[in-house]
Amino acid sequence: MVRRMVVACLLSAVSALAAAHQHADLPPALKRTPKAFAVERQLGAPPHDVAELRFADVFKLPVGPRGLEPTERLAELDGRRVRLVGYMVQAGVDGGFVMSPLPAVLGDADEGLADDLPPSAVLVEMPGQAQLRSGHMSGLIQVTGRLRVGSAESADLPGRVFPLRLELDPKLGKILRKANK
Amino acid sequence: MRRMTISRLALGTALGLLAVSGQAATVSRLTPPSELFASGTPDPIISRFLPGQRFDLQATVQPDAGETIVGFQFLVDGSWINGPLPLGGGADDSRVARNSTVTETGAAETCIRDGKTTGAAGCVLAAGLPSNTAVLSFRAYSNYTAGVHEFKLIARTNSGRAINATGNFEVVGITPDGKQAKNVIILLGDGMGASHRTAARIMAKGYAQGKARGKLAMDTFPYSGQVMTASLNSIVTDSAPGMANYVSGNKANNNEEGVFPDDTLAAFDNPRIEYLSEYLHMLQGKSLGIVTTSDVFDATPAANAVHTALRGNGTGIVDQFLDERNKTGLTVLLGGGRKWFLPNAGGATSPQPANGSQRTGRSDYVLPADIVRGWDVAPGKIDPERDLIGDFVAAGFAYAPDNTGLNAAFARGTPDKLLGLFAYSNMNVSYDKIAARRGSRDVVDAFGFPDQPMLDDMTDKALKVLARNPNGFVAMIEGASIDKQAHLMDTDRWIHDVLEFDRAVAVAKRFAESNPDTIVIVTADHECSGASIIGAATVSAAQLEVDKLQGKNVVGLYEAAKFPRYTMAADGYPVTTNINNKMLIGYGANADRYENWLPSAFPTRDTQQPFPPTQSPANPSLRNKDQGALITGQVAGDQAAHTGTDIPLSAYGLGASNFSGTFDNTDVFFKLGQIAVGGVK
Numbered sequence: 001m002v003r004r005m006v007v008a009c010l011l012s013a014v015s016a017l018a019a020a021h022q023h024a025d026l027p028p029a030l031k032r033t034p035k036a037f038a039v040e041r042q043l044g045a046p047p048h049d050v051a052e053l054r055f056a057d058v059f060k061l062p063v064g065p066r067g068l069e070p071t072e073r074l075a076e077l078d079g080r081r082v083r084l085v086g087y088m089v090q091a092g093v094d095g096g097f098v099m100s101p102l103p104a105v106l107g108d109a110d111e112g113l114a115d116d117l118p119p120s121a122v123l124v125e126m127p128g129q130a131q132l133r134s135g136h137m138s139g140l141i142q143v144t145g146r147l148r149v150g151s152a153e154s155a156d157l158p159g160r161v162f163p164l165r166l167e168l169d170p171k172l173g174k175i176l177r178k179a180n181k
Numbered sequence: 182m183r184r185m186t187i188s189r190l191a192l193g194t195a196l197g198l199l200a201v202s203g204q205a206a207t208v209s210r211l212t213p214p215s216e217l218f219a220s221g222t223p224d225p226i227i228s229r230f231l232p233g234q235r236f237d238l239q240a241t242v243q244p245d246a247g248e249t250i251v252g253f254q255f256l257v258d259g260s261w262i263n264g265p266l267p268l269g270g271g272a273d274d275s276r277v278a279r280n281s282t283v284t285e286t287g288a289a290e291t292c293i294r295d296g297k298t299t300g301a302a303g304c305v306l307a308a309g310l311p312s313n314t315a316v317l318s319f320r321a322y323s324n325y326t327a328g329v330h331e332f333k334l335i336a337r338t339n340s341g342r343a344i345n346a347t348g349n350f351e352v353v354g355i356t357p358d359g360k361q362a363k364n365v366i367i368l369l370g371d372g373m374g375a376s377h378r379t380a381a382r383i384m385a386k387g388y389a390q391g392k393a394r395g396k397l398a399m400d401t402f403p404y405s406g407q408v409m410t411a412s413l414n415s416i417v418t419d420s421a422p423g424m425a426n427y428v429s430g431n432k433a434n435n436n437e438e439g440v441f442p443d444d445t446l447a448a449f450d451n452p453r454i455e456y457l458s459e460y461l462h463m464l465q466g467k468s469l470g471i472v473t474t475s476d477v478f479d480a481t482p483a484a485n486a487v488h489t490a491l492r493g494n495g496t497g498i499v500d501q502f503l504d505e506r507n508k509t510g511l512t513v514l515l516g517g518g519r520k521w522f523l524p525n526a527g528g529a530t531s532p533q534p535a536n537g538s539q540r541t542g543r544s545d546y547v548l549p550a551d552i553v554r555g556w557d558v559a560p561g562k563i564d565p566e567r568d569l570i571g572d573f574v575a576a577g578f579a580y581a582p583d584n585t586g587l588n589a590a591f592a593r594g595t596p597d598k599l600l601g602l603f604a605y606s607n608m609n610v611s612y613d614k615i616a617a618r619r620g621s622r623d624v625v626d627a628f629g630f631p632d633q634p635m636l637d638d639m640t641d642k643a644l645k646v647l648a649r650n651p652n653g654f655v656a657m658i659e660g661a662s663i664d665k666q667a668h669l670m671d672t673d674r675w676i677h678d679v680l681e682f683d684r685a686v687a688v689a690k691r692f693a694e695s696n697p698d699t700i701v702i703v704t705a706d707h708e709c710s711g712a713s714i715i716g717a718a719t720v721s722a723a724q725l726e727v728d729k730l731q732g733k734n735v736v737g738l739y740e741a742a743k744f745p746r747y748t749m750a751a752d753g754y755p756v757t758t759n760i761n762n763k764m765l766i767g768y769g770a771n772a773d774r775y776e777n778w779l780p781s782a783f784p785t786r787d788t789q790q791p792f793p794p795t796q797s798p799a800n801p802s803l804r805n806k807d808q809g810a811l812i813t814g815q816v817a818g819d820q821a822a823h824t825g826t827d828i829p830l831s832a833y834g835l836g837a838s839n840f841s842g843t844f845d846n847t848d849v850f851f852k853l854g855q856i857a858v859g860g861v862k
Contacts, residue, residue, distance in 0.1 A: 055627075059537070063605065063629040065582035066570060067523040068537030090819065101627050105669070105819060113495050114476035116665070118628050119520070119537045119605040151525070159493060159544045161525065163537055 029136040034179045036172055039085055039140040046083040050144055053082035055101035058120035058163065068119055068163065070149065078149040084122060084166060088137045093156045095130040098123055099143065099166075106157065113159055123152045123162040126173040134176050145169050208346035209310070210241035211334060212441045212452045213431070214413065215348035226329060227413075228350040228431055229847065231854045234460050235556070236431075237452035238263075238319045240334045240346060241444045243311045246296070248338040250282065250315040255322075256333040263319040276319075279555035283316040283445055300446060307444045316444055318452065320555025327354030353430075353851045359862040362835045363653035364699040365457070365467075365853055366644075366689045367427065368399075370682045371420060371481055372664025372675075372709030374828050376766075380672075380714055381679035383764055384755055388744040398687035399703040402831035407843040409827055410707045413442070416825040420664065421492045423706025423846070424484035428457040428657075430850035436492050438484035448491035449501075449546040453556065457850060458485055458655045461857055462510035466652035470513035470643045472685075474636055474678070475661030476606045477502070477516040481706060485657045486511055489546070495521045495539060496565060497546030503572055504559040512597075512650070513643045514573075516661075517604030519582075522569040537605065540565040573600045583632035587642055599646045603633045610662045611635070611681035612674045615754045636660060637684035644692050653698075653857075658685055667710040668820040672766045673758040673780040675712075680754055693834040700856050702840060702849070704830040710821035711769025716742035718778055721761040729777035732810025736765055768814075770822045775809035836861040 046052055057077070059068040089098035091106035098106065100121045124143055126132060145168040152165035168176075211218040213228030213236060230236060238255045255263045263280055285298050285306045292304035293312045300308025306316070317336060324330060329351045336344045370377065378399065386395035412418035413432035422433035431454050434442045440451035458469040473482045478495040486509040487501045499521040502511055525538035546561040553560045574580050579596035581587040583603060590596050605628065608614075613624040614633055625631045634642075640658050647654035660682030666675035686703055693699040718725060719737040737743070745764040747755045759780050768774075816822045830849070832840035836856030840849075855861070 059629060061626065061629045062583075062631050063519075063537075065580070065586065066536075067519065068605075068629075102624070113493055113539070113606070114479035114518070115606050117606065120629070153541075159495060159539070159541060161539050161541060 029138060030134070030179055033137040033139065033141060034175050036175050037137055037141040037143065039142050043085065043142065046144070050081045050083050051077055053077055053084045053147060055084075055086060055118070055120045058122075063119065070163070074149055074164070077147050080147055081144060081169070082147045082166065083142055083144045085140060085142045086122075087139075088141055089117065089121065090136050091157065092133055093154050094133050096123060096125040096154060096168075097134055098157075098162075099141075119163070121162065123154060123165040124168055125152075125165055126168045126176065128170055129173045129177055132173075132177050132180060134180055143168055144172060207243040207245070207344055208240050208334060208336070209243055209314075210239070210442075210444060211332075211346045211348045212237065212239040212443070213332070213348070213350050214441060215332070215350060218346060218348035223329075223349060226349065226351045229353050229851070230324070230350065230430060231460060231851065231858075232325045232327065232352055232355060233323050233464070234430070235321045235323045235453070235455040237441070237454075237555070238322050238332070239441070239443060239452045240317045240336065241310070241314060242317060242334075242336045242344055243314050244336075244338045244342070244344065246311070246313070248340055248342065249284075249313055250317065250336050251339050253282075253317045253334065253336040255319050256335065257324065257330050259331075259333075262322060279320040279551050281318045281320075281549060281551040283318070285310075285312060285314065305445060305447075307446060310444060314444070318551060320453070320551045324352050327352050353854075355855055355859040357859055358855070359860040360698065360835065361858065361860040362698055362700040362856045364647075364693075364696060365461070365653075365655045365857055366693070366699060366701040367655070367657045368660075368682070368686050368689055368701065368703045369424065369481060369657060370660045370663050370679065370703070370705045371475075372667050372707060372823070373660070373679060373682070373705040374708030374712065374824075374826060376712040376714055377663055377667070377675065377679050377708075378829065380676050380712070380764060380766060381683060383714070383745060384676055384747045384758070385680055385683070385749060387746050397683045398690055399683055399831050401690070402701070402703060402833040402837070404832040404837045404840050406830045406832070406840045407827045408704060408830050408849070409843065409845045411825060417823050418707050418825075419823060420480035420706050421484050424481045424657075425456075426846040427704070427706075427849045428485055429454040430847050430854075432847060434490075437490045438480060438492060439486075439488035440490050442490065448489050448494055449497060449561070450549050450552065451488070451490040453488045453552065456485060456509065457853060458509045458511075460854070461655055462508065464858060466650070467510055468512040468647050468650040468652075468654040469510045470647045470654055470656040471511070471515070472513065472636070472639050472643045472656070473516035473659040473661050474608045474610075474681075475516060475659065475665070476518035476521075476604075477514055477602070478518050478521050479607075479661065481659045481661060482516060482657065485509075485655075494544040494546065496541055496544040497561065499569060500545065500561060500564075500567065503569065503576060504561060506576065508556070508558060510654075512654070513599045513646050513656075514578075515599065515601040515603075515639045515643055517602065517606055517608040519570075519602040520605050522573075522602060524568040525565040538565070540567065540569075570600070570602070583630065584634040584638065585632055587634055587638070591642065591645070595645050595649060597646070597649065599642065601634075601639065601642075604628065604630045607662065607665065608633050610666060610674050610678055611754070612677040615677070615752060618752065635684070636681050637688050640685040640688045644688070648692075648696070656689075658689065660685065664709045667712060668822075670710060670768050670771060670774055670821050676758065677754065684753060690833055697835060699834045700836045700853065701833045702830055703832075704849070705828040708824045708826045708828050710771065711824045711826075713767045713769060715765050715767040717745045717765055718761075718763050722759045722763065722779075725778050729779070729809050732776065732812070735778065737762070768821050770816055770824050771812065771814040772816045772818050772820055773814045774812050776812050777809035
């Protein structure tokens with residue numbers, strides 16, 4: 001009995017949260033990407049206490065027959081502050097956003113979770129900015145924060161599991177909040 | 182919470198004998214849907230079935246305040262079909278176990294407000310219903326008698342009142358009429374309307390003085406029809422009912438596949454409709470093959486074998502592919518979507534093996550007992566930890582993770598069953614796969630799947646496996662990204678995908694030429710984007726590159742368009758889509774976009790080596806911002822939408838002549854039923 005109630009709760013939760021034809025409630029794109037995020041030229045090395053995380057460092061490539069396999073480099077970086085350069089995925093996420101090695105769009109009207117998001121996409125969380133749904137930053141951007149390896153999910157992207165997340169530096173979170181005002 | 186109602190049904194029977202005449206109708210839904218129930222008019226007949234095709238009966242009943250439903254009868258043409266009770270077989274009579282009554286049994290403080298259901302998480306019923314609403318079901322009913330049948334519900338309340346509702350459905354007869362088609366091949370270009378086909382022909386074949394220099398493979402099919410694509414709840418369908426309507430014979434709501442809508446929150450308990458694959462597997466032992474360039478859980482592939490009201494429930498959908506293989510005859514499953522097949526041990530403990538699994542309990546399924554018993558299917562399990570690839574292999578499927586593996590699976594003969602998962606989610610599109618074959622590997626490498634097969638390769642392999650069944654097969658082969666790239670208004674990529682799809686059509690046609698007991702249809706679930714061939718550029722590719730803000734000034738209309746001429750490479754695809762005086766496409770269901778008529782190239786350099794943001798398209802509305810002319814759209818958001826326009830269908834092989842004229846997408850099911858079961862002369 002209890003088990004079936006749990007099942008009912010789980011199934012009803014996803015029913016309530018997920019729908020294929022909802023356009024995500026997307027705020028307007030930022031008119032200008034904040035300088036702290038924008039990448040307009042070749043970047044120098046990150047600060048001494050920040051490691052470089054490349055999307056190619058997330059999984060061994062090509063992907064193996066039975067799934068993705070994290071690299072040794074990823075394990076080394078778990079818990080450390082890292083810099084990541086990529087694209088902000090067009091998606092509505094409160095308190096964070098998604099980074100991808102290639103431009104991508106989520107919240108499609110007709111695709112749901114059948115998407116073109118590379119598997120190494122990273123969920124970026126903004127501690128202290130849980131209510132902020134940032135406008136889109138176009139083009140290549142950089143983020144710095146603490147890397148957490150392990151399954152991560154966002155209530156705004158039901159059913160999607162990210163292999164890792166990055167807790168954005170509080171300073172960057174404040175800059176983004178200001179840019180969204 | 183679902184509760185069997187054996188004793189209540191018995192009580193209802195007794196009460197029924199004493200019941201007063203029916204009260205004002207408080208039945209808010211009667212399934213299968215009918216216009217007779219909805220408006221009181223008998224036509225058109227909404228729900229139609231082949232003889233013996235199974236479907237569920239269901240009603241949502243709202244008794245007066247203070248009353249509850251204690252029993253119910255479903256009658257067809259006056260005969261009580263879920264009773265009477267006690268049944269001849271007593272409590273073990275299979276019909277008893279196929280009944281159910283669902284009421285709101287969630288926590289009242291959460292699930293009921295002001296006497297109405299809230300539909301909150303953890304509750305049972307959808308929002309806005311009276312708190313004493315009951316959803317009454319009888320599973321897996323079938324009828325073998327051709328003609329229109331009256332369908333009636335009598336629900337009884339605890340005060341002895343009877344609540345009645347009447348609808349109808351039709352059983353479409355099958356006439357023995359000659360030779361049966363052993364094999365059914367449905368080639369579905371997702372989102373492929375007439376313009377998509379024409380554009381691909383212009384690119385691939387070219388025109389000379391108004392005449393096409395050649396035809397696409399699909400153009401060579403001798404019979405054509407025009408298909409109406411509306412879903413049960415809209416003139417504009419999405420891909421779930423767009424596919425399901427073809428292979429169930431019935432209209433489904435948008436987002437839903439293989440089911441009728443209901444008033445419960447659970448997505449896997451909706452009233453089922455038997456698919457063509459299940460029907461022909463049951464009748465004739467046919468196999469089912471599903472081949473797609475999308476994630477295999479996506480709406481179109483799932484709408485051939487999976488029953489759910491929520492097309493996004495990936496974990497449960499892929500599980501059901503395997504769990505109900507003995508009902509569908511699933512023998513081949515090829516496409517993307519490996520993320521759903523990898524075990525997810527669960528939890529968020531860091532660190533943990535991050536294998537990329539997207540399996541979650543939330544998108545998984547457990548079926549209610551009445552469906553399990555009625556349809557004789559596995560109950561399902563909430564098991565994100567499941568190794569589904571392992572389970573497929575244990576069930577006898579050869580597993581191919583890439584194109585090399587696909588070929589290797591045939592090294593020692595044709596396998597009995599075949600699973601191929603060539604990408605994490607959707608496979609890369611033809612434009613990028615061909616670029617990789619020509620040496621530009623950046624995109625496929627970035628996705629981590631550099632060795633993906635083309636759709637025609639997949640089709641060839643699938644047909645080889647399916648052809649091993651002497652009883653024949655049903656194959657659904659989908660060119661998925663015609664739609665996905667049309668949504669993005671990425672002209673070059675969707676035309677490329679039509680070309681890839683047409684090569685798969687050619688493979689199927691060759692199969693039918695060698696196996697004349699085969700019917701092949703080429704169609705689409707709907708049109709996407711309102712694509713139109715508006716003309717051709719009046720300038721060269723170089724001039725488009727130099728001035729990206731020319732917009733409509735370079736659109737050559739009528740005779741100014743002339744005949745764009747593309748050069749095809751030996752691999753069967755254009756050397757480049759960016760030719761001088763190229764064909765131009767407009768979009769009638771477009772979102773705002775910045776257009777410069779150039780192909781949108783993904784970045785081709787490592788993301789750690791920055792390049793100007795103008796080379797990094799984020800979405801169609803930003804892709805060419807400041808480098809293209811703004812074209813204001815009629816659709817909100819970033820992407821083009823489906824349209825409700827009719828789409829073309831082409832047919833080849835045994836019974837192909839049945840596919841002419843203008844007909845509904847559900848009609849295709851009955852035509853195929855006649856051809857495969859009744860036969861054609």
